[in-house]
Each structure stands twice: as C-alpha cells, then as structure tokens.
Amino acid sequence: xxxxxxxxxxxxxxxxxxxxxxxxxxxxxxxxxxxxxxxxxxxxxxxxxxxxxxxxxxxxxxxxxxxxxxxxxxxxxxxxxxxxxxxxxxxxxxxxxxxxxxxxxxxxxxxxxxxxxxxxxxxxxxxxxxxxxxxxxxxxxxxxx
Ligand code: HEC
Numbered sequence: 671x672x673x674x675x676x677x678x679x680x681x682x683x684x685x686x687x688x689x690x691x692x693x694x695x696x697x698x699x700x701x702x703x704x705x706x707x708x709x710x711x712x713x714x715x716x717x718x719x720x721x722x723x724x725x726x727x728x729x730x731x732x733x734x735x736x737x738x739x740x741x742x743x744x745x746x747x748x749x750x751x752x753x754x755x756x757x758x759x760x761x762x763x764x765x766x767x768x769x770x771x772x773x774x775x776x777x778x779x780x781x782x783x784x785x786x787x788x789x790x791x792x793x794x795x796x797x798x799x800x801x802x803x804x805x806x807x808x809x810x811x812x813x814x815x
Pocket of ligand 1: 723734
C-alpha cells in the first residue's frame with residue numbers, strides 16, 4: 671500500500687511541472703481495479719472521511735449524513751465532486767438536517783478524488799458508475815473559487 675501511495679505521489683509530483691509548461695501530460699494508464707482504484711479509494715476514505723461518515727458509511731445522526739443511497743452520492747457527478755472541492759454546510763440531505771460542517775478537500779488530487787468517490791459509489795450498498803480523474807479535472811477547472 672505504501673508503495674502505491676509513493677507511486678501516486680511521484681506521479682502527482684511529475685505531472686505539475688509538465689502542466690506548467692503546457693506540454694501534454696502523458697496519459698497515466700488506467701490501473702487494474704485490484705491494484706488501485708477502489709483499493710486506493712478505501713485508504714483515502716479511511717484517512718479523510720471515516721471519522722465523520724463512519725467505516726460503514728452510516729454517518730452520525732444529526733451530525734454527519736450517511737453516504738448510503740443518498741441523492742448526492744448516487745446522483746449528478748458534478749454536484750458530488752463539488753461537495754468534495756468546496757465542502758458543504760447548512761444543507762438538508764434527503765430532507766434531514768445535519769449540524770456538522772463538511773470541510774473542503776480541494777487539496778486532494780484529481781486521481782485521489784476520483785478514487786475516493788468511486789469507492790463510496792460502489793460500497794455501502796451503492797452501485798453507481800465510477801468517477802474518473804478526467805471528470806474531476808474538468809469540474810475543478812470550472813469550479814468557482
Ligand atoms: C468533519 C466531518 C466530515 C468529514 C471529515 C467529511 N465529511 Fe462529508 N459531510 C459532512 C457533513 C456534516 C455533511 C453535510 C453538510 C450539510 O448538511 O450541509 C457532509 C456531506 C457529504 C456528502 C453529501 C451528502 C451525502 O451524505 O451524500 C458527501 C458525498 C460527503 N460528505 C462525502 C465525504 C467524503 C468523500 C469525505 C472524505 C474525502 C468527507 N465527506 C469528509 C462531514 C464530513
């Protein structure tokens with residue numbers, strides 16, 4: 671697992687100067703699901719999301735919403751990615767109020783956001799399509815600051 675993260679960090683590091691020079695960034699080959707994707711997503715979830723949304727995605731009543739079958743998790747990907755990029759507060763989730771604040775996670779890379787969202791959309795009883803790094807990148811580019 672450490673090696674995979676080290677590899678991701680290395681890839682992220684090398685992609686920045688490339689982007690700055692406006693040279694086309696080499697396409698990272700999509701990794702087989704067993705080697706990355708959902709497995710990496712689970713680690714990112716454990717580090718950044720689990721304390722609030724819980725290991726089973728059940729959330730905490732009145733504080734943090736569940737990630738099980740919610741319209742945010744299963745619905746429009748743009749809205750979902752924006753929750754991660756911008757955070758969220760004072761919104762009812764499927765009719766229920768939650769008092770805690772969802773922090774912004776715009777420090778995560780496109781790949782990390784894609785992996786963690788693909789993880790939550792295919793776990794906790796959810797069956798929704800994957801989110802790709804390219805989709806996150808496009809949404810981040812149009813995201814208001
Ligand atoms: C400090 C606690 C906290 C952390 C950490 C956190 N969230 Fe949240 N999250 C919340 C709260 C609170 C809301 C609801 C905010 C509101 O009601 O407006 C929320 C809302 C959401 C929603 C939309 C509502 C829903 O339940 O479907 C998603 C999706 C989500 N979070 C995913 C994540 C992911 C993925 C991570 C990790 C990258 C994460 N959250 C980290 C507290 C947290």
